[in-house]
Amino acid sequence: MSPIGDPSGAPVAYTGGPPLGGAAPVAAVAAPRSDRKELFLTAALLVAAIVTGASTLMPWRDYGQRFGNTTVETGWNGLGDSLGRGWIIMVIAVLIALSGVLIAAGRTRAGRVLAVLSGSALVLASILEWGLGAGDVRSGPGIGLWVDLAVGVFVIVIVGALGPLDD
Numbered sequence: 001m002s003p004i005g006d007p008s009g010a011p012v013a014y015t016g017g018p019p020l021g022g023a024a025p026v027a028a029v030a031a032p033r034s035d036r037k038e039l040f041l042t043a044a045l046l047v048a049a050i051v052t053g054a055s056t057l058m059p060w061r062d063y064g065q066r067f068g069n070t071t072v073e074t075g076w077n078g079l080g081d082s083l084g085r086g087w088i089i090m091v092i093a094v095l096i097a098l099s100g101v102l103i104a105a106g107r108t109r110a111g112r113v114l115a116v117l118s119g120s121a122l123v124l125a126s127i128l129e130w131g132l133g134a135g136d137v138r139s140g141p142g143i144g145l146w147v148d149l150a151v152g153v154f155v156i157v158i159v160g161a162l163g164p165l166d167d
Contacts, residue, residue: 037162038103038104038108039104040162041100041103041158041162041163042100042101042103043100044154044158044162045096045097045099045100045103045115045155045158045159046097046100048096048151048154048155048158049093049094049096049100050093051147052092052093052096052122052148052151053089053090053093054147055075055089055144055145055147055148055151056074056075056076056086056089056090056144057074057075057076057144058074058143058144058147059072059073059074059142059144060073060074060075060084060129060141060142060144060145061073061139061140061141061142061145062139062140062141062142073142074086074144075089075144085125085129088125089125092118092121092122092125095114095117095118095121096115096118096119096122096155098114099111099112099114099115099118100115102114103115112159112163115155115156116155116156116159116160118155119152119153119154119155119156120152120156122148122149122151122152122155123148123149123152123153123156124152126141126145126146126148126149126152127149129145129148130145
């Protein structure tokens with residue numbers, strides 16, 4: 001006869017019951033995840049897209065006193081009434097807004113990747129516009145190009161700072 005089992009010799013299966021205190025422990029429920037960071041990131045990207053679009057109406061070059069005070073070149077109007085390249089910046093602004101929509105819709109990884117690519121394109125476009133857009137005319141960057149550069153860096157930094165760590 002075995003020391004543990006019924007008298008017939010067959011082993012008895014053990015099933016755990018409640019502890020001596022009275023009740024079985026309750027399974028821990030995970031706390032719902034807060035969407036505050038994604039909401040703030042979406043709002044910041046929307047504001048960045050609006051500021052980027054507004055920068056196409058600002059002066060893109062600082063001619064100073066070289067050509068007089070009447071020369072204004074914006075993203076839409078180039079020097080000598082030529083067509084500017086503001087539409088490229090507007091496409092980037094729409095992509096920044098779209099990345100915010102993707103983040104708000106729950107596609108955080110795709111939205112973050114699009115935001116970083118759009119911010120990088122904005123920085124690169126502002127640098128290229130300043131360096132190559134004026135041709136032989138030596139001029140400094142105007143407030144519009146500075147705003148584009150700052151917004152591009154802001155988008156990259158804010159996505160890195162507020163992006164979720166669990167992707």
